[in-house]
Amino acid sequence: MTSSVPAAVAWPILGVSAVVLLLRWLWFSGSPVERYLNGGLTVVLLTQLLREDAVQRAVSGRTGLNVGSIQQLSLATIVCSMVPLLCVVGLLSGMSPKAVGRQRNVLSGLTALSLAVMLVAGTRARRADLPIYVSGGWDGVLFWVAFSAVQLVFAWVAIRQCLVEFRRPGAPRGVRVVAVFLAVVVTIIGVQVWLEPVFALLQEVRVVDSLGYRLRAEAQNYFWSATAGFAVSMVPMATAFTRYLGWDATTRRWRRLSVLWQAMIALFPGSRLPLDTGRRMRGVTTLQLQRATVEIRDGLLELRPYCTAVDPARLAEFLAYEKVPRSERESAEWALQLATAARDRARSSNPPSAAGVPQPVSSAANLDDEVAELLRLTEWWPAAERFVANKGNGVPGGTPAATSSSRGDPVGRP
Incomplete structure (x- = not known):
């Protein structure tokens, strides 16, 4: 999907996100948690770029891919970003690095399976150069089911860990505030992701005509959700900065x-x-x-x-x-x-x-x-x-x- 956020707003935010990501790779990559998080944020930033109209036209002009294919590629990168983010949640929950490594392998296999299904199910839309929302059909329903699978796993695990951190005895107030903020953001994302296959199914059986709503929501929801994620990733940087200044x-x-x-x-x-x-x-x-x-x-x-x-x-x-x-x-x-x-x-x-x-x-x-x-x-x-x-x-x-x-x-x- 192409982002509907005005370029005058989107590009400054993307520029700040890129600077934040660069600083994190330079100075906040000393632990496995930080490296996994930085990897996930890198894919998130790539996704945001692929959803910008100027980038889609540039990529289409240089590679010959149509815009519909590039839009599906951005949806595929969303799924890919879930693996490192789930590893972050696993490490924060107390899992050993070896256990997280095994979890990563399982999640990578599930992600590969989801991407394969999306590739096959999205063929008709790519050939017609249509957004997957517009193409419809039962293959579109299958596409959204595959798209949602890994993300729903991430939403469930992340929300559960946020609640654990919020209830942890002696947790600092700042940690609890971040946990609540993340839980709210992930809940919103999880509901949106869950609704995608539901709306696609209801659209196909002609129970609800949700196409207009989905096009409007999807055109900006991911941008702001990703921006919220980058804002949270700045907390360690802000903490280090305030500590440096005393x-x-x-x-x-x-x-x-x-x-x-x-x-x-x-x-x-x-x-x-x-x-x-x-x-x-x-x-x-x-x-x-x-x-x-x-x-x-x-x-x-x-x-x-x-x-x-x-x-x-x-x-x-x-x-x-x-x-x-x-x-x-x-x-x-x-x-x-x-x-x-x-x-x-x-x-x-x-x-x-x-x-x-x-x-x-x-x-x-x-x-x-x-x-x-x-x-x-x-x-x-x-x-x-x-x-x-x-x-x-x-x-x-x-x-x-x-x-x-x-x-x-x-x-x-x-």
Whole structure:
């Protein structure tokens, strides 16, 4: 079928799709999943090009093929694109590469059989230089059955995997959003593909005249479905770009933690881990975030001998002055206790006691929990530091308005 999307709209989108595909082959082809996906997208882009009127006329002029044959060729490439895409779904579902390889061989055989049936069933339409939609006949019904077989398998498997990813415990919100988006797109495609042989059959038995609808829908549906697929394929690129610029969630959490991290390594330089960061970008890796949490915890342990019980009157003054919400008072009290201990450690290396006051027990079960705990402490660390410093000079803690603004981003990084 020839695309009905205006050339002024179609070609810029195809150009962007080509750039995305090139970038994916250059920088996002390190794993079998990425290579299979890139292969599928390559066939999808070829299909989109074959459906453009200018390309069809150019190919017809150079090869002698009529437009009807080229249109059937574009339908054949749609079927071919399903094999690598099904391999992607298989790998994402946890199948081993060997099992996926065996699945690929089976799917390739099914695809070859479908293409052979399409080749035979589409002969009359090709000879008449007619779109397969227009030629009709029982051979046309058979053509659409063969065309739909592999695609319906793909739709079923892909939707099932999207639901698995959406329901997976601990799945990031971004993964769930992409899973829902893909499930919707694949469902729409699956319904359209399933309707093709149904409409062809109903047309042949003269129950429903669907030719006009099918011509209008097919002339643009695939273009927009393929464009949606390319948009989803840009997600890893966008993620890598935001990580490079330091806009990702890991870097943002590190920035918030780094106020406390800098204070701890300034007090205890020996707590720094001998790891080579080797960073060439503004973003922070998960390993660097974990390193920062370990160094903060080491610093807190070394501060323990300097920790003393906070005077209730002083604590009440701090909580009232900073207007600490009731739900955050435990973290604020801990921050005040640590800020006092840090001041005492800076004044003298001899702790007042060997054990010190016990610190709150961590209930973190993973890195995310650990970071969340330390972030709650970090929220009140700058205010506690100011309060301790100014209280020693007989001045109340800093201005309340400065509490949130003081949680800035230091320049150092682990």
